Amino acid sequence: MTDQPTYPPKPRPGDRIAIVSPGFAGPGAFPLPHELGLRRLREEYGLEPVEYPATRKLGATPAERAADLHAAFADPGVTAVMATLGGDDQITVVPHLDAELIRANPKPFFGYSDNTNLLDFLHRQGVVSYHGAAVMTQLGRPHAVHPLTDASLRAALFDGGAYELTEAADTSTVIGRWEDPATFAREPAAEPATGWHWHRPDRVVEGTSWGGNLEILHWMAAADRLRPAEQHAGGVLLLETSEELPGATEVFRMLRNLGERGLLRRFPAVLVARAMAWSFEHPHDATARARYRAEQRAAVLRALDAYAPDTMAVFDVDFGHTEPQLVLPYGGLIRVDGPARRITVTY
Template structure:
């Protein structure tokens, strides 16, 4: 995810024991109890925070407040939500303090980052994971927020949510996924939507599924932005991916960079023992004019097909709309032939 090209990035319940490690880094972590946060009810308080990039215009924050209010929730601004330290929303310790405070605040039911961009990984060493574990809450985002979602899951077992953050488009179909997953506690089945002209065609043009290896699998769903996730390799903030369904997406990356990052995951052992693999959308990831390159399809087949696990690319996951709300750490079943993700359990209690 090339930040300069990022447009959009910009009650406790035990549901199983999982041995969490560092995704092949050899840095073992103790087993933790996977837990679901309480669902969001009408009038819930949503803490709006900035764990990554700075919000430079106040009206961007006002849009987030309006969206939260329109959902029937009460917005609560973190103390430093508009702070700025260069391109970051304040120094690392300050951004982490806001996240810690929102988890510790009994009046807050969920955390919604304003935006992604860059910076979530920098605050991971400053988070109070004991406090987070003791106060499970919905936290949702995507892009750079991948680091925060995976780090919290790895250290606490709390199911987190890959979905819209504050400055994404709160369109009705996108809101519908969010409501059904974190409010109603439904177990959804996700398949690529028909978009635009495809709704009136006898064939699909956008959102096509490319099956890499056919088959079905079940496992805990983990993943997010490839650039951010690969940056966690070797740290205690990347969950052990053995037995998981791994999904990846990105934006603004040339094919050789995607190849480099997936190679890094492979060499680190993070792909060993996966139950299944999904590659979403990679917008603006072409080779450019006059540049000979492997295609994304060829890169994925080189790395993923030898794993012999159900796998496909083209899932409607990434810097796209409508954006799904996916439970990181939740049990799912996948069908690589149909390009389908089916939740096997509610993600909230």
């Protein structure tokens, strides 16, 4: 881990962007959102997607997926890398990665969920990456890319510099099935967003971001993949949960384990994403969704009270498994201004 993280050079319209599946090869199972995402990359963002052998290969081995990543980062004609989707076994890919190759060829990488593994790996190499914006989910969103997602993604992809995050006025939870073409012809149903909830907003914290999907962080801890807690001192912790909808008790237990490692208290600020709160397996109505989110917020506060009582927290921030989704720098600078209730990231 280097002391000064590197922001890789930005792509420009007309450049080639690598499309990879480091986790689940979602395009092999659900081509409709993938093809839509590729078309938008070409027509709306001016980038030329380049796929690799395992991008659509269901059951690709960890070594095959690592080979795609090596090819993408080593290719001088590719200026950015984006994941198609998440998954649940990217932890098996990381041991195959060539750290020296990737350090020598830093490029902006975009992904979230299971890609927390790769985001952390890049952070270890001193390379800033981006938590958010997968091909099948944000770019393959029915009807159109959400305007807030679009604005933050364009800033992260092309602009750089400071970018103030905007609270969403509404949020979508229920998305149609990807195998149904009718899903993509209509705007997803939305409900009013409740805004950000601030806890101990009595200071300004500016630090390097780390974290990601809580379930994946829990697995990484079990596999002894986390760096020593003291290396995170002064940073901004990112926490979000997935469509598997872990219960409040489990969320607390996972955070308790991180607290027992001495990790939580190292972060003077934490951003907690709005919980997804709905899935086809758990089709919660609006009341149940609100209750699930409130219970998860209480679980996080319980863990912070026990292990990081002085930490400032912002809840229901629009990143991770949420719609809209804001892209956040991973390993880059985030400024959390409690008194002003503002969050500014550096892309």
